[in-house]
Amino acid sequence: MITSTLKNTSLRTGRSFDLGKMNLRQLWIAYLTYPTILLYFALALCSFGIMVHTFVSWLPVVISVSSVVLVYPLVWYAIHRFILHGRFLYRLKWTSALWKRIHFDHHQDPHLLDVLFGSPLNTIPTIAIVTIPIGFAIGQIAGAAAAFGAGLTITCIYEFFHCIQHLNYKPRMSWIQRMKQRHVLHHFHNENGNYGITSFIADRLFRSYYVDAKSCRRSPSVFNLGYDQAEAQRYPWVMDLTGSPPRDRPDGANPNRNAA
Ligand SMILES: [Zn+2]
Numbered sequence: 001m002i003t004s005t006l007k008n009t010s011l012r013t014g015r016s017f018d019l020g021k022m023n024l025r026q027l028w029i030a031y032l033t034y035p036t037i038l039l040y041f042a043l044a045l046c047s048f049g050i051m052v053h054t055f056v057s058w059l060p061v062v063i064s065v066s067s068v069v070l071v072y073p074l075v076w077y078a079i080h081r082f083i084l085h086g087r088f089l090y091r092l093k094w095t096s097a098l099w100k101r102i103h104f105d106h107h108q109d110p111h112l113l114d115v116l117f118g119s120p121l122n123t124i125p126t127i128a129i130v131t132i133p134i135g136f137a138i139g140q141i142a143g144a145a146a147a148f149g150a151g152l153t154i155t156c157i158y159e160f161f162h163c164i165q166h167l168n169y170k171p172r173m174s175w176i177q178r179m180k181q182r183h184v185l186h187h188f189h190n191e192n193g194n195y196g197i198t199s200f201i202a203d204r205l206f207r208s209y210y211v212d213a214k215s216c217r218r219s220p221s222v223f224n225l226g227y228d229q230a231e232a233q234r235y236p237w238v239m240d241l242t243g244s245p246p247r248d249r250p251d252g253a254n255p256n257r258n259a260a
């Protein structure tokens with residue numbers, strides 16, 4: 001079952017698994033064998049090991065972990081809204097490859113697993129910078145280790161739900177359905193809203209939340225994030241790396257499939 005899923009080329013587009021072609025069981029197999037996810041698991045285990053080793057008392061550990069749980073969605077919201085959807089990374093030659101990898105490719109084809117998952121070279125330093133100072137301030141080494149471990153664990157949960165949001169299936173639980181619908185709107189209706197992945201509290205707070213297509217106009221830049229043909233002429237680096245001009249629609253596939 002596991003090897004047949006991993007070797008099944010009909011589940012792939014190019015090198016990458018294509019979530020548009022997979023079911024939940026196949027997603028679980030791809031997720032639990034994906035090197036980036038395994039690296040997060042391993043680092044989280046190491047962090048919790050360090051925490052146990054340097055443990056002093058429960059209170060600072062609990063406060064560190066709770067702080068990370070509270071701060072994390074806000075930080076992710078800010079990164080997604082102001083950095084990933086900012087227009088500056090593709091305008092500089094030296095950050096254009098980074099932007100292409102961390103968000104442009106995901107909006108160009110939201111089904112591809114390889115570019116849905118962040119690159120560990122970008123995510124791990126970010127998680128460390130966000131969580132370690134918080135944890136250390138609250139509980140020194142044990143606090144820092146607990147906070148970093150919590151950050152990695154939350155990232156694994158985010159990544160799994162993000163996969164589900166692009167998987168071609170209808171979740172049974174209504175809260176997951178709602179979560180999926182909001183993120184699908186971010187990808188297929190208007191990208192200037194619903195920046196959250198699992199929680200839309202920050203979107204509500206900062207007025208970027210919308211519940212359906214009627215309540216927000218359709219954005220022409222929902223697939224290219226504003227990097228259209230004209231921008232590609234002025235700032236060619238992302239286009240050069242892609243090897244083709246930016247697309248206004250994803251992979252020319254059946255639009256109904258992409259709306260699912
Ligand atoms: Zn997405």
Ligand SMILES: [Zn+2]
Nearest residue numbers: 020109111251
């Ligand atoms: Zn696709």
Ligand SMILES: [Zn+2]
Nearest residue numbers: 084103186191
């Ligand atoms: Zn986005």
